[in-house]
Amino acid sequence: MSEDHAGPAATLAARVRHLEALLEQRGLIDARELDRSLEAFLARASPANGARVVARAWLDEGFRARLLSDANAALPELGLSMRGGLQEQRLKVVQNTEQQHNVIVCTLCSCYPIALLGPSPTWYKSPAYRSRVVRDPRAVLREFGFELESAVQVNVWDASAETRYMVLPRRPAGTDNLNEQALAALVTRNGLIGVAPA
Amino acid sequence: MSRINDVGGMQGFPPVEEEAGEPAFHADWEAHVFALNQALLRHGVYNLDEFRDAIERMPPAEYLTSSYYELWFRAITVLLAEKGVLTEEEMAGG
Numbered sequence: 001m002s003e004d005h006a007g008p009a010a011t012l013a014a015r016v017r018h019l020e021a022l023l024e025q026r027g028l029i030d031a032r033e034l035d036r037s038l039e040a041f042l043a044r045a046s047p048a049n050g051a052r053v054v055a056r057a058w059l060d061e062g063f064r065a066r067l068l069s070d071a072n073a074a075l076p077e078l079g080l081s082m083r084g085g086l087q088e089q090r091l092k093v094v095q096n097t098e099q100q101h102n103v104i105v106c107t108l109c110s111c112y113p114i115a116l117l118g119p120s121p122t123w124y125k126s127p128a129y130r131s132r133v134v135r136d137p138r139a140v141l142r143e144f145g146f147e148l149e150s151a152v153q154v155n156v157w158d159a160s161a162e163t164r165y166m167v168l169p170r171r172p173a174g175t176d177n178l179n180e181q182a183l184a185a186l187v188t189r190n191g192l193i194g195v196a197p198a
Numbered sequence: 199m200s201r202i203n204d205v206g207g208m209q210g211f212p213p214v215e216e217e218a219g220e221p222a223f224h225a226d227w228e229a230h231v232f233a234l235n236q237a238l239l240r241h242g243v244y245n246l247d248e249f250r251d252a253i254e255r256m257p258p259a260e261y262l263t264s265s266y267y268e269l270w271f272r273a274i275t276v277l278l279a280e281k282g283v284l285t286e287e288e289m290a291g292g
Binding site for chain 1: 203204205206207208209211212213214215216217220222223225226227229230231232233234236237238241243246247250253254262266268271274275278283284288289290291
């Protein structure tokens, strides 16, 4: 074994492999099933989904109204749903305006609309973000290089096992001639969390 | 009484650091832990509330110093032992 593979991570990797082998012997898991479910998950869950939702909402007022009043009912219009997990989670989409900015968090753990945003980044799950964004959201936004005007009110939405949130960012100025696909390309994962303008 | 996972508003944590171009998983074993948990949930070995609880009742020092998927792996082994599926000794060997 080379030195590169020594250390705690290697030990952990070996322990995970050992556990998988034990569970396979007991017939509780199947390695191929594991690979398949992981591939399916990674193929399905992407921030491109959230970006499509936002672009449609920017272009279609009717869709935006339906999305804001009942996101779970509106998502199927784009072939999306919050039913990816073991149970359907309620989604509430919160709209940024000139007066109000929204940020999402899960202070207790890591609840996140994975189906629309993809796997969450490590910082979202960190005690640093979870503890501080509810106490001083403006300071946390600044750490992302996002200076929010003092006149704008900040709303922080704390997700739970049953309810997830997604931010609908403001449409950037000068994008009147862009089509839906080009608009979606302007939307970032951080914008959907609320730590970036879009 | 709140548990260590209830960090909302707690003071003393450092600035948030974003990792540029962060991958979904940092190592294969993390992806395996993720998939393993999905499979055990799907097969009803334990449920999601039990899984959360197993993470949230971790000793505070361990909770705060472990990475996200380390916590998941620990919670899985705790639950498998408590459910009588495997013993800690079996899981430690190998």
